[in-house]
Amino acid sequence: MKIVVIGGTGLIGSKTVAILRQGGHEVVAASPNSGVNTITGEGVKEAVAGAQVVIDLANSPSFEDKAVLKFFETAGRNLLAAEAAASVRHHVALSIVATDRTDNGYFRAKLAQEKLIEASGIPYTIIRATQFMEFLGGIADSSADENIVKLPPVLFQPIAADDVAAVVADVALAAPRNGKVEIAGPERAPFSEIVTRYLKAVGDARQVVSDPAARYWGGRVEERSLVPLGEARLGQIGLDEWLRRSLAKA
Numbered sequence: 409m410k411i412v413v414i415g416g417t418g419l420i421g422s423k424t425v426a427i428l429r430q431g432g433h434e435v436v437a438a439s440p441n442s443g444v445n446t447i448t449g450e451g452v453k454e455a456v457a458g459a460q461v462v463i464d465l466a467n468s469p470s471f472e473d474k475a476v477l478k479f480f481e482t483a484g485r486n487l488l489a490a491e492a493a494a495s496v497r498h499h500v501a502l503s504i505v506a507t508d509r510t511d512n513g514y515f516r517a518k519l520a521q522e523k524l525i526e527a528s529g530i531p532y533t534i535i536r537a538t539q540f541m542e543f544l545g546g547i548a549d550s551s552a553d554e555n556i557v558k559l560p561p562v563l564f565q566p567i568a569a570d571d572v573a574a575v576v577a578d579v580a581l582a583a584p585r586n587g588k589v590e591i592a593g594p595e596r597a598p599f600s601e602i603v604t605r606y607l608k609a610v611g612d613a614r615q616v617v618s619d620p621a622a623r624y625w626g627g628r629v630e631e632r633s634l635v636p637l638g639e640a641r642l643g644q645i646g647l648d649e650w651l652r653r654s655l656a657k658a
């Protein structure tokens with residue numbers, strides 16, 4: 409089976425490509441560096457020709473509100489049009505838990521991506537994941553004011569990229585659900601507690617405080633804004649295990 413992974417060189421993309429190749433599938437790891445650009449359209453038609461499944465794991469180079477919306481809308485339109493012309497049988501995309509419950513520019517852009525997929529007529533599965541553990545350092549940096557990291561008092565349930573990629577590969581090989589699947593890490597805990605554990609483990613002396621006025625990437629969040637509300641598939645790698653593996657690699 410030919411499977412195209414758009415963003416196949418990224419964090420989740422490269423892990424997903426490796427899993428699918430191990431399973432004996434013909435996998436195209438597509439990205440601008442390999443001549444496939446969903447923004448300009450370059451190489452997209454050629455890449456998806458003859459593919460049964462397309463997995464979109466691309467990400468915007470800029471997270472600025474307008475730029476990210478433009479990225480996911482333009483890329484979504486170009487990619488889905490090429491897939492429709494090539495009669496692709498399953499479009500899989502990775503989105504974020506609570507894109508429709510939380511108000512920030514990045515989540516709005518992911519929601520726009522989801523809407524284009526739902527309206528495309530192509531059989532699809534949207535996977536909504538919680539935040540990746542690999543993203544914890546970026547979250548701390550974006551919430552830091554000098555040596556204080558201010559986080560809203562909400563629950564958090566990050567998932568390891570290895571767990572995300574395993575689910576993406578699994579979903580891509582199953583029948584399209586024409587709906588969404590939610591995935592999250594095995595542990596749910598206060599945001600401040602998880603980021604404190606992360607910073608301590610990596611030897612970062614910054615202090616974490618829980619602040620009701622703090623926002624998440626500019627958006628207001630409530631206690632359960634960032635965690636699945638209903639049934640979710642859980643990853644197997646807990647934060648301590650992920651930290652142990654990451655520090656061993658460093």
Ligand SMILES: NC(=O)c1ccc[n+]([C@@H]2O[C@H](COP(=O)([O-])OP(=O)(O)OC[C@H]3O[C@@H](n4cnc5c(N)ncnc54)[C@H](OP(=O)(O)O)[C@@H]3O)[C@@H](O)[C@H]2O)c1
Nearest residue numbers: 415417418419420439440441445446447466467503539540
């Ligand atoms: N971060 C989180 O916590 C989180 C949570 C849930 C879902 N997600 C979603 O997960 C997805 C994957 O994220 P990631 O962290 O794995 O991304 P990443 O590591 O930043 O990789 C992004 C990939 O997109 C490719 N790309 C960039 N512009 C492109 C274009 N114009 N056309 C084709 N490909 C392009 C990049 O190619 P080059 O290598 O050539 O630049 C790279 O392969 C994203 O859609 C994100 O929204 C993220």
